[in-house]
Amino acid sequence: MVNYALPNSDENAPDLYLPVMSLITYCLLCALTYGTSGQFNPEVIPDVTTKCFVTQILEVLLIRFGFYMMETSVPFLDLFSYTGYKYLGLTINMLCGLLLGHLGYGTSGFYVTFLWTASAATFFMLKTMANNIPTETAAAGPKREIMVLVFAVSQAVSMWFVSQTKFL
Numbered sequence: 549m550v551n552y553a554l555p556n557s558d559e560n561a562p563d564l565y566l567p568v569m570s571l572i573t574y575c576l577l578c579a580l581t582y583g584t585s586g587q588f589n590p591e592v593i594p595d596v597t598t599k600c601f602v603t604q605i606l607e608v609l610l611i612r613f614g615f616y617m618m619e620t621s622v623p624f625l626d627l628f629s630y631t632g633y634k635y636l637g638l639t640i641n642m643l644c645g646l647l648l649g650h651l652g653y654g655t656s657g658f659y660v661t662f663l664w665t666a667s668a669a670t671f672f673m674l675k676t677m678a679n680n681i682p683t684e685t686a687a688a689g690p691k692r693e694i695m696v697l698v699f700a701v702s703q704a705v706s707m708w709f710v711s712q713t714k715f716l
Contacts, residue, residue, distance in 0.1 A: 564625065567632025571600055574635045577642040578713055584646070600635070600710055607631050607706050614695050618685040630676055634707045637665030641711060662711065666704040674700035 552561035578596045582588040608627045615622055641661045648657030677696045685692050 562626045562629035564629050564632065567629055567635055570635035570639050571597075571632065574639045574642060575600065577639060577646070581642065581646065581713060584649075596713075603706050603710050604628065604631055607702055610702070611699055614690070614699065615681075617690055618681070618692065618695060620682055620685055622680050626680075630673060631703070631706075633672060634669045634703050634710075637662075637669050638707060638711055640665055658711075662707070666707050669703040669707060670700045673703045 552558050555561040555563040575593055575596045579588060579592045582592045608624070608631055611627055611631070612624065641658055644661040645654050645658030648654055651657075674696060677699045681692055681696060683692065
């Protein structure tokens with residue numbers, strides 16, 4: 549199991565700065581896409597933010613349940629940090645979709661970058677969970693390798709669910 553120092557002295561320590569800033573940027577970019585299509589109303593921002601929060605909370609609770617079944621633990625806020633990095637990829641997707649939309653490749657550009665960022669988020673979670681889950685887990689619980697793969701694939705699935713918007 550990996551032990552990190554405080555984020556100001558350990559560059560690999562999980563913190564919530566990038567995930568929170570990426571979440572805010574993603575929600576504002578979603579509002580911008582609704583605005584450029586002429587469908588903006590003030591309720592867009594809370595709707596997108598709520599969808600992101602609920603999805604992430606459910607994802608963290610499912611991961612936490614997986615850790616409970618393996619009889620191991622990871623700090624709760626660290627899970628929010630690890631699962632929050634998907635918003636950086638979603639922000640990149642939205643920016644590419646908006647920029648390529650002016651060239652006529654908005655949706656296809658979005659999905660090409662989505663494949664890249666979803667695979668990057670999946671790989672990040674795969675490596676992070678492989679380092680944070682001890683090799684010795686409960687004998688009666690689920691296998692460690694299967695749970696690491698499930699946690700990693702959950703990033704791509706939640707990215708796809710959160711990124712579904714009508715206007716791009």
